[in-house]
Amino acid sequence: MERVPVLKIGDILLVSIQIDLQDQSVLNLQEDLADRIVATGARGVIIDITAVEIVDSFIGRMFATIASISRLLDAETIVVGMRPAVAITLVELGLSLGGVRTALDLEKGLRLLGVDGLAAGPRDRR
Amino acid sequence: MTDAGATEIPIGSGDDVVRVRQAVREAAGAAKLSLVDQTKIVTAASELARNTLIYGGGGHARVERVDSGLGRAGIRILFADEGPGIPDLDLALTDGWTSGNGLGLGLSGARRLVDEFSLDSAPGAGTRITVVKWGR
Ligand SMILES: Nc1ncnc2c1ncn2[C@@H]1O[C@H](COP(=O)(O)OP(=O)(O)OP(=O)(O)O)[C@@H](O)[C@H]1O
Numbered sequence: 001m002e003r004v005p006v007l008k009i010g011d012i013l014l015v016s017i018q019i020d021l022q023d024q025s026v027l028n029l030q031e032d033l034a035d036r037i038v039a040t041g042a043r044g045v046i047i048d049i050t051a052v053e054i055v056d057s058f059i060g061r062m063f064a065t066i067a068s069i070s071r072l073l074d075a076e077t078i079v080v081g082m083r084p085a086v087a088i089t090l091v092e093l094g095l096s097l098g099g100v101r102t103a104l105d106l107e108k109g110l111r112l113l114g115v116d117g118l119a120a121g122p123r124d125r126r
Numbered sequence: 127m128t129d130a131g132a133t134e135i136p137i138g139s140g141d142d143v144v145r146v147r148q149a150v151r152e153a154a155g156a157a158k159l160s161l162v163d164q165t166k167i168v169t170a171a172s173e174l175a176r177n178t179l180i181y182g183g184g185g186h187a188r189v190e191r192v193d194s195g196l197g198r199a200g201i202r203i204l205f206a207d208e209g210p211g212i213p214d215l216d217l218a219l220t221d222g223w224t225s226g227n228g229l230g231l232g233l234s235g236a237r238r239l240v241d242e243f244s245l246d247s248a249p250g251a252g253t254r255i256t257v258v259k260w261g262r
């Protein structure tokens with residue numbers, strides 16, 4: 001079964017979903033993330049869905065669950081990179097993801113968590 | 127009735143649900159649906175395929191291209207299972223109603239995401255759901 005890697009960058013956990021995940025893989029990711037939040041004491045989780053073509057009720061519920069779990073574990077979850085077509089579809093499906101914080105892209109998500117991008121990088125990307 | 131161009135996909139595992147999504151995505155692209163409409167029909171198909179697996183005990187999906195005769199193309203998907211059937215269709219189509227531990231959004235949400243939706247089910251007689259999404 002596909003396993004999504006969870007990267008640790010400083011005190012942030014970063015997950016980038018790159019493939020179409022079956023439900024069991026989504027549940028595995030949810031468990032992995034909960035374990036890693038506790039194990040690392042991370043204060044932020046970023047789920048990057050830039051490459052994700054659809055969000056249905058199952059994976060949407062995973063975002064909400066991770067957001068609740070991380071809140072209880074004193075961390076904040078931000079879902080970044082949602083495509084406009086996905087947002088439109090989610091609303092019509094009836095899933096508002098009210099408790100989930102979002103940012104338009106990874107950089108903005110990092111900034112929400114107080115990480116100032118790649119400040120030491122050689123180029124200013126804006 | 128399986129005309130040429132229809133793709134039949136068995137639904138017996140979580141990987142099959144992914145296969146249904148992929149087949150629908152391909153067919154929706156080939157029928158030149160807009161990106162938003164492709165996203166809607168793939169999302170609806172994902173919900174219905176999961177229901178076929180979980181509640182219907184497995185079954186199959188049939189994905190095919192349809193033409194309106196007025197120059198509009200679209201795709202039609204049938205989901206069929208020989209499971210326990212749905213005793214109360216209105217209840218099952220109510221937002222938030224679930225007999226399991228879902229969100230109860232799959233059926234009602236899928237219906238909103240498509241242009242045509244028909245549901246044929248009775249206790250002991252399995253479930254057949256057909257959806258159509260037309261290009262603009
Ligand atoms: N193929 C089916 N066979 C039998 N019962 C079904 C089938 N599809 C749906 N149902 C019934 O209809 C109910 C509502 O389905 P729906 O997809 O809306 O919600 P859910 O699957 O329970 O939750 P969600 O899809 O939001 O995770 C289900 O709980 C189930 O009782």
Ligand SMILES: [Mg+2]
Pocket residue numbers: 173176177228231232233
């Ligand atoms: Mg469902």
